Amino acid sequence: MSNTVEINSEHLRELENEAIFVMREIAAQFERPVLLFSGGKDSILLVHLAKKAFWPGKIPFPLLHIDTGHNFEETLEYRDNLAKELGVELIVAKVQDSIDQGRVVEEKGVNASRNRLQTVTLLDAVEDLKADAAIGGGRRDEEKARAKERFFSHRDEFGQWDPKNQRPELWNIFNGRKNMGEHFRVFPISNWTELDVWQYILQEEIELPSLYYTHKRKCFNRDGTWLAYAPFMQLKPTEEVVERDVRCRTIGDISCTGLTLSTANNLNDIVTEIAASRITERGGRYDDKRSEAAMEDRKKEGYF
Amino acid sequence: MKIKNNEKGLLRFTTAGSVDDGKSTLIGRLLYDSKSIFEDQMEHIEESSKRRGKEEVDLALLTDGLRAEREQGITIDVAYRYFATPKRKFIIADTPGHIQYTRNMVTGASTANLAVILVDARNGVLEQTLRHSYIASLLNIRHIIFCVNKMDLVEYNEEQFRSIEQNLKDLAAKLNIHEAFYVPISAKLGDNVVEGSENMTWYQGPTFLDILEDVEVSEDHDFEHKRFPVQYVVRPQSKDWHDYRGYAGRVAGGVFKPGEEVTVLPSMIKSKVKSVDQYEKQLEAATPGESLIITLEDDVDISRGDMIVGADDLPAVEQEVEMMVCWFSERPLVPRNKYVLRHTSAEVRCVVRSIDTKIDINKIEENNEDKSVAMNDIIKISVKTTQPIFFDDYKVNSNTGSVVLIDEATNETVGAGMIIKK
Known part of the structure; x- marks a missing residue:
């Protein structure tokens, strides 16, 4: 593939204006915001938008990485370089610490994942840092529970999301008032779709971790989804580790990030591939396949 | 590409x-x-x-x-x-x-x-x-x-x-x-x-x-009347940007160009636009809907909630405000209730002076007899704010004509208001 991609820059400009407005609103309305950084493309986009929003000043809040310990190496390297380059503080909260402290119990079995455990680590970190806003890269097009999410999403003192009791959001007036102990999740890129994100990354020439481009990797197929192999993962008897040309369409914990068989090695090809794709990006996320309401349940507990 | x-x-x-x-x-x-x-x-x-x-x-x-x-x-x-x-x-x-x-x-x-x-x-x-x-x-x-x-x-x-x-x-x-x-x-x-x-x-x-x-x-959009609510003040105080003082926000109306005279509310101080900045670039003009930074020629004390407007094209600056409101709360709206009022980037408190009319939205008629206000009702009310707010009629500019009412006890958003300029 070496197509020339057409980009509708007008609507990207409108989405950018909106996201930058929200970023500035966060800095103005909250005392101790943190930006949730996973190393995935959506959080990389958030950092880029924050950089633009506060230029020529620095981003006025730290990055917070909830580290499951099951990372792709490339993600950590990218994360450390980015924080250094921008001169922003990077805070890492480890799921392993939550396990060691007995706060959570590791899941067992072949489908074990630390994805759900992250919620406890995240809520503990929010409390320890006294963060009153956690900025996330959630988008409404990702999933039906996200389709009803607010830009400013209120969480009670237990960190829980109550879909029936969210504040209506009118015009561009955001209500970030809260009581002690409560916090907000804020989603500046709520209105972006996956394709918008990729087109914008292409337009802005944002550097991404190499995982997003094609590379050879040891992987195995589980129920139709290609997963990366790592030594800590248990295989089922029928599963076989093979090497394939793959790339990531989303990046999360290594145990639940589905891989796409692809030879796309540049942004142009990736955007072309995404535009032609007939499967949603979360179609490859093993964490969403657990039940029809998997995301809704995790969100209520306080997930990202 | x-x-x-x-x-x-x-x-x-x-x-x-x-x-x-x-x-x-x-x-x-x-x-x-x-x-x-x-x-x-x-x-x-x-x-x-x-x-x-x-x-x-x-x-x-x-x-x-x-x-x-x-x-x-x-x-x-x-x-x-x-x-x-x-x-x-x-x-x-x-x-x-x-x-x-x-x-x-x-x-x-x-x-x-x-x-x-x-x-x-x-x-x-x-x-x-x-x-x-x-x-x-x-x-x-x-x-x-x-x-x-x-x-x-x-x-x-x-x-x-x-x-x-x-x-x-x-x-x-x-x-x-x-x-x-x-x-x-x-x-x-x-x-x-x-x-x-x-x-x-x-x-x-x-x-x-x-x-x-x-x-x-x-x-x-309203392209005619210049309106720029200041959302956030950017002051890097770094070596390269030592004296930089930029007013960040989203243009709510009109077009701002470098060199043009503006008035800052509420101080009423006049100055000129020095530059329109947007991430490493200087723009020729700021148009409605754009998130950007305006810098001024003079060192003026400006903070969030202030508004930069056309020099001789001021919005209403008043404390007595009339508005249509859609009520969202289970707790009724009654005269003398106090609320937090959010308007552009400003926040003030207000007291409800009177409930003037209620609209029967099934018939699109005014109902002047029943003035009780329950959830989902649409009413016209008059409020008094603790400080003046700078507004236009909602029909002229929805950015500067819209307000949100917040209950101070619960922090909930309880009403959406559309201002009527007398």
């Missing part, structure tokens, strides 16, 4: 309708026929349709919501959906239409350029049609598409459509709607949704999607 220049940008539209009028089917049809449905989503709804004992794939399931809603068989909130055609990107604010959800319709409508109102071809204009149309006009949505749906159930009868169309035209005239379209459709079968209809050759107008793709909304 190629940048397209003949593009239309975003269109945000809201759809209002009740459970049975085919709204979910229309959205499902639009997504399906414009090929915005992914395979895994399609498999999912095919499965669900089968499980629920339906013969055909039910497109309405595409807009199915949360489990909490499925269990109760209701839609609790505004859901946002996205699709794009080669011409344009769309954001749909999908709102439930039962009477108790006026607040959701108002919320969805507040960010919409266009409203879609569904009318059942068998029933014509009903109370809910009036209600939806009134809310669209109250929120000053300038473009409305009336879809006369279920034409298949009235044998695609032209007379039936024309008579409903006439009633809708009368309604639109009464409500002062800027631009209205009338389309006979069948959401279930697809007539005039994306493709034209062989069953209604008597209709020569554009299809539903044609209108969405072509409607012009870029003129809807």
